[in-house]
Amino acid sequence: MPEQHPNGTDAETQVCVSTSFNTNLSNTPDNRYLMPVPSLLSSTMLRPSCGLLLIAALSQCTSSANSERNTQAPPAVTQFNQDWQFVRDVDTTVTASLFAKTGSTAQWAPVSLPHTPRIEPVVTEQQQWQGISFYRKFFRVPAAGPGSRVAIEFGAAMHTADVYLNGQNLQRHVGGYLPFTVDISRQAKYGEENVLLVRLNNQDSPVVPPGKPLKGLDFNFYGGLYRPARLILSDPLHIANAVQANRVAGGGLLLHYENVSPQSATLHLQTDLQNDAPQAQTALVRTVLLNEKGQEVARTTSEAASVAPGASSQIKQQLSIAQPQLWSPDQPYLYRAVVEVLRDGKVVDRQETTTGVRSIRFAAKTFTLNGQPLRLRGTNRHQEYPYLGYAISDNAQYRDAWKIKDAGFNFVRCSHYPPSEAFLQACDELGLLVMDSAPGWQFFGNAEFQKNSLQDIRDMVRRDRNHPSIVLWEAALNESDMAKPFMEAAHKAVHEELPFAEGVYSCGWLDYAYDVFIPARQHLKAPDYFNKYAKDKPLFLCEYGDWEYYAHNAGFNQTAFSGLKESERTSRQLRGQGERALTQQALNFQEAHNDNFRGPAVGDANWxxxxxxxxxxxxxxxxxxxxxxxxxxxxxxxxxxxxxxVEGRNGFGKPMVYIANYWQPTSSKQVVVYSNCDEIELQLNGKPVARQRPDATKFADRLAHAPFTFTVPAFAPGTLKAVAYRNGKSAATAERRTPGAAHHLQLRYDRSGRDAGRQDVLFVYAEVVDVNGTVLPEATNSIRFALKGEGELIGDNPVRAEAGIATVLVKTGLEKGTLQLTATGDGLTDATLKIETK
Incomplete structure (x- = not known):
């Protein structure tokens, strides 16, 4: 590999690849470490009219399916996810046979992206698969080249990718969680078949964050090209991609708001133009801000600017917004900024991004959003799915965000790495505040590792900087013994990339250098934990509720804990471990969350x-x-x-009530009910048990809504009903029926705000129910699934039910249509479910 500059480009040539228009992403992926790829220096320009012609040519020449194309121009974009081939556990040497359609001894399997190298069992005594795998794709680009720029964008690849085109090594990308782009303008054979080969290595590496060997890591880093890819044809004069450009506070679009109020706001927007043509180009930038109805809110056009050959130019614009709709968790209003680059009056590049108008401020004891104090009530999320690891659809990413929002959280920490852009876009749309996190956990490596980690931090900020949901940048290696110079550099990197006087906050788990201190609750001992933290610095508890109970260090509810077995007192409780275990877990979280209010923390995130x-x-x-x-x-x-x-625009936060009890003979007579209302009346078989206000205990005295604990004198089979009252009026109800004998199965799939789409990944649940449709919470029946239609069952089959529910993953096909899923079990009436993909 040739010598590289610190910014990742080779010593002779810095290559810049076009970004693309995409209505779903605020930035497009780009490359990080480049091997020499000579710039395309052609006088042939891709005009807007040419863009449509090129898309038509792409529809005939590429092997990607028509249904994946984005026909907006310019630039011309086609999804690049179909007709890949994959092989693993073969000779890892790159030889000519890997590029040949015939004559190779490798058993290539047809796959589509996102893809994982191996379907992993849910529970296994072996680690996830690690090794070297190969992906390849035969494709064509239009014969009209090489006047335009041609690039392939990868959303992510775990974790070291060597990319070849037609046998030539183009570049290496290091890092498994952030995007990169491969420019193939010079090497592509136009009008002919090309073969792209990606050699992937996800084996342990002490220089690739997170760095720690998998056998000692608290999460898995699954392999594969596990996020989508795209093929892009664009003009040599284009909006530079923020990650690929590798310029401090440069590349792409950079948005920032000032003077935000309900009356007005000012949007500052910077557009970074790159000219890879052999002569100077004169262009201007036109920006239009649209509201959610598509109506124009503001518009501005820059003066014409000349961009020298091989150079870049940053165009700064300012837009005034009258009476803006402010973005918040309850009202996540999104505008659209449409940015067009014009040369000779014609559009040669275009980007669109959603944006939210909001202001934030962290201070000691207080977080404010749009000038109003807000308590951050959060959780942590790992992005993996069972069986598929990281290789899930954008819809699946959205459903995860929807569930976090539905569970009552207004904040999520992306532990312990940057998530997909689709997840962040969902957070923007649903109203979830985000801590974006650099890859790292309990490992601090050598100088090369630290260099790669700092690059990860910069690339994370560059990719994600325009998301209104992001309020904290975790520019730290979680629970790692970082050196002070590293922490100083990481904090500095965030502020260099976002050089604004207000609204930018780095954070780290050590109380040094960073703007916000984010320890885990268990990093100090009971009974005080961080409740006596006295420094004049914002404090956010980024983890709580697990380790302090797992390690028997809760410190408060010792009387209740004294009679519990070790396995009973922990928060680590599977759903199938039963009512008592789930009640204990919920009590642990309640107690810890309640106690976190006693100190100066501005919020917390449970683990x-x-x-x-x-x-x-x-x-x-x-x-x-x-x-x-x-x-x-x-x-x-x-x-x-x-x-x-609350009256949230997405329907979250409505009056609710839930009975945390299965109401069967073994159930506790102490019935806990959760609700955000004022009073609860509990009824048994239509007769009142009691009508109560919330609990008043030291484990609930700081909560927004304490639970309601009822004592039922004696068990009687039938129906428990909870009626929730708000301001004296019935606002919500819930029921629990005593389960009878297992009778039949009923099927449903998890929508969570998104119906089934093409190439989607769905959880399908087969419930073991009695004749009335009540789930049997202790059923463990073996259930077999069968699927008809264009789709695939993923995972164990048959699978045993856990707590009365058996789950299978369904991967839908490329085309829209109908899937029919059938579930069968011994002694149970079958169930059939039709799934319409859209």
Whole structure:
């Protein structure tokens, strides 16, 4: 590999690749470490009219399916996810045979992106697969080249990618969580077939963050090209991609708001133009801001600017917004900024990004949003799915965000790495505040590792900087013994990339250098933890509710804990471990969350939202408020009760009530009910048990909405009903029926704000129910699934039900249509479900 500059480009040539128009992403992926790729220096320009012609040519020449194309121009963009081939566990040497359609001994399997190298079992005594794998794709580009720029964008690849085109090594990208782009303008054979080869290595590496070997890591880093890819044809004069440009506070679009109020706001927008043509180009930038109805709110056009050959130019603009709709968790209003680059009166590049008008401020003891104090009520999220690891659809990313919002949280920490852009876009749309996190956990490596980590921090900020949801940048290696110079450099990197006087906050788990201190609650001992933190610095508790109970250090509820077994007192409880275990987990979270209000913290984030798998243990880490299949536990509804009741625009935070009890002979007569209302009346078989106000205990005295605990004198089979009252009026109801004998199955799939789409990944749940449709919470029947239509069953089949529900993953096909899923079980009436993909 040739010598490289610190910014990742080779010593002779810095290559800049076009960004693309995409209505779903605020920035487009780009490359990080470049090997020499000579710039395309052609006088042939891609005009807007040519863009449409090129898309037509792409539809005939590429092997990507028509249904994936984005026909907006310019630039011409086609999804690049179909007709890939994959092989692993073969000779890792790159030879000519890997580029040949015939004659190779490798058994290539047809795959589509996103893709994972191996379907992993939910629970295994072996670690996830690690090794070297190959992806390749045969494709064509229009014969009209090489006048335009041609690039391939990868959303992410785990974690070291060597990319070849037609046998030539083009570049290496290091890092598994952020995007990169491969420019193929010079090497592509226009009008002929090309073969792209990606050699991927996800083996342990001490220089690639997170750096720690998988066998000692608290999460898994799955392999594969696990995020989407795109093929782009664009003009040599284009909006530079923020990551690929590798310029401090440069590249792409950079948005920032000042003087935000309900009366007005000022949007400062910087557009970074790159000219890779052999002569100077004169262009101007036109920006239009649209509201959610598509109506124009503001417009500005820059003066004409000349951009020298091989150079860049940053165009700064300012727009005034009268009476803006301010973005907040309850009202996540998004505008659209449309930025066009014009040369000789014609559009040669165009980008569109959603944007939210808001202001933030962290101070000691207070976080304010749009000038109003707001308590951050958060959780942590790992992005993995069972079986598929990281290779999930954008819809699946959205559903995860929807569940976090539905569970009552207004904040999510992206532990312990940057998430997909689709997840962040969902947070923008749904109203979730975000801590974006650099890859790292309990490992601090050598100089090369630190260099790569600092580059990760910069690339993370460059990719994600325009999301209104992001309020904190975790520019630290979680629970790692970082050197002070590294922390200083990481903090500085955030502020260099976002050089604004207000509204930019770095954070780290050590109380040094960073703007906001984010320790885990268990980093100090009971009973005070961080409640006596006295420094004049914002404090946010980024983890709580798991380790302090797992390690028997809760310090408060010792009387209740004294009779519990070790396995009973922990927050690590699988959904199938039963009512008592789920009640204990919810109580642990309640107690810890309540106690966090006693100190100066501006908010907290529990550990965690979803159960997940670890590199160092064969079992599932089960302290999630939902299980690994995204099925809620009791604690989910405790947190849901802490939200609202509010009139949120997305329907979250409405009056709710939930009975945390299965009401069967073994159930506790102490019935806990969660609600965000004032009073609850509990009824048994239509007769009142009691009507009560919320609990008044030291474990609930700081909560927005304490639980309601009822004592039922004696068990009687039938129906428990909770009626929630708000201001004296019935606002919500919930029921629990005593389950009878298993009778039949009923099927449903998890929508969570998104119906089934093409190439989607769906959780389908088969519930074991009695004749009345009540789920049997202790059923463990073996259930078999069968699928008809264009789709694929992923995972164990048959699979045993856990707490009465058996789960399978369904991967939908490329075309829209109907899938028919059937579930069968011995002694149970079958169930059939039709899924329409759109």
């Amino acid at each position: 965690l939202m979803f159960d997940y798998k670890r590199g160092y243990a064969p079992d599932i880490e089960s302290s999630g408020v939902s299980d690994i299949f995204r099925l809620p536990k009791f604690a989910y509804y405790f947190y849901q009760s802490q939200n609202g009741p």
